[in-house]
Amino acid sequence: MAKVYHDKDADLRVLRDKTIAIIGWGSQGHAQGENLKDSGLDVIAAGRNGSAALKRAEAAGVRVMSVEEAAKEADYIQILLPDEVQGKVYRESIAPHLEEGKILGFSHGFNIRYFQIVPPKDVDVVMVAPKGPGDLVRRTFQEGQGVPCLVAVEQDASGSAMMRALAYAKGIGGTRAGVIETTFTEETETDLFGEQVDLCGGVTEMVKAAFETMVEAGYQPEIAYFEACHELKLIVDLIYEGGLMRMWNNVSNTAEYGGMTRGQRIINEESREEMRAILAEIQSGEFAREWILESQAGLPVKKSLEKIESEHPLEQVGSQLRSMMSWMKKK
Numbered sequence: 001m002a003k004v005y006h007d008k009d010a011d012l013r014v015l016r017d018k019t020i021a022i023i024g025w026g027s028q029g030h031a032q033g034e035n036l037k038d039s040g041l042d043v044i045a046a047g048r049n050g051s052a053a054l055k056r057a058e059a060a061g062v063r064v065m066s067v068e069e070a071a072k073e074a075d076y077i078q079i080l081l082p083d084e085v086q087g088k089v090y091r092e093s094i095a096p097h098l099e100e101g102k103i104l105g106f107s108h109g110f111n112i113r114y115f116q117i118v119p120p121k122d123v124d125v126v127m128v129a130p131k132g133p134g135d136l137v138r139r140t141f142q143e144g145q146g147v148p149c150l151v152a153v154e155q156d157a158s159g160s161a162m163m164r165a166l167a168y169a170k171g172i173g174g175t176r177a178g179v180i181e182t183t184f185t186e187e188t189e190t191d192l193f194g195e196q197v198d199l200c201g202g203v204t205e206m207v208k209a210a211f212e213t214m215v216e217a218g219y220q221p222e223i224a225y226f227e228a229c230h231e232l233k234l235i236v237d238l239i240y241e242g243g244l245m246r247m248w249n250n251v252s253n254t255a256e257y258g259g260m261t262r263g264q265r266i267i268n269e270e271s272r273e274e275m276r277a278i279l280a281e282i283q284s285g286e287f288a289r290e291w292i293l294e295s296q297a298g299l300p301v302k303k304s305l306e307k308i309e310s311e312h313p314l315e316q317v318g319s320q321l322r323s324m325m326s327w328m329k330k331k
Contacts, residue, residue, distance in 0.1 A: 021074030027134030046070035109184035146173030
């Protein structure tokens with residue numbers, strides 16, 4: 001069983017005399033930074049001078065600096081930039097100011113796992129990764145609750161790296177819900193696998209394939225959209241709220257029987273074999289190399305695939321149908 005930490009296991013006093021720099025005041029950055037500030041910790045927002053993100057930080061009463069200035073002043077440097085830019089920013093603006101005893105923090109392990117960032121041996125390297133988007137991290141904190149987090153220590157130069165990471169997790173509200181211990185390798189590899197096979201890659205291909213199959217058989221695209229895409233949210237919400245059995249118990253007997261007897265014909269041994277192949281690419285670093293080269297080249301494949309996806313009939317029909325849904329216009 002995984003080790004889980006709670007409020008009683010973390011002490012904010014560990015970071016009371018530390019200055020924490022949030023590098024990247026985006027979705028996670030603003031949430032983590034504002035929660036830390038509300039927890040009584042000293043926070044700096046770092047990014048591009050004059051950016052809209054830093055203006056929001058200033059409005060929230062947080063000191064703002066360039067990345068280089070923040071890295072120089074801070075004791076705990078939390079890097080929350082996109083994966084593909086972290087390495088460059090680290091080498092140019094952070095590494096020169098990583099003095100002995102400082103703490104280098106992350107919320108995703110990609111750049112450590114794949115050696116795009118190689119910290120000196122005399123700093124702590126830790127991860128606190130909320131398992132929810134920034135808006136949820138902020139909202140639940142303000143409500144006196146929290147979002148579960150993962151915590152990992154890659155390098156314990158001080159001998160207190162875990163306590164420092166847990167104090168950070170407590171500062172953002174994570175220990176209120178529970179913080180699960182992991183490793184940088186486990187977090188990175190499972191995160192990439194989930195994105196590619198299930199959450200982002202697998203589900204979108206399944207939705208498109210189901211839509212295309214019904215349209216090819218002569219059904220109206222609007223009806224196919226509702227069945228292949230629109231109703232997916234209802235099912236996912238039920239699973240999210242109470243697991244698979246809550247979902248099965250809340251659909252019709254016809255749906256339950258049909259799903260249980262036919263689902264394994266869709267996700268079959270051939271599908272599982274391809275999943276294993278994708279996991280092997282992640283573990284070997286093959287996917288990381290491909291993504292790093294793609295980023296360095298200016299994202300030509302990503303942009304081309306986005307164009308193709310945007311032109312899919314599912315997107316055209318979906319846009320028309322969503323215009324009929326008044327509750328979506330409010331968002």
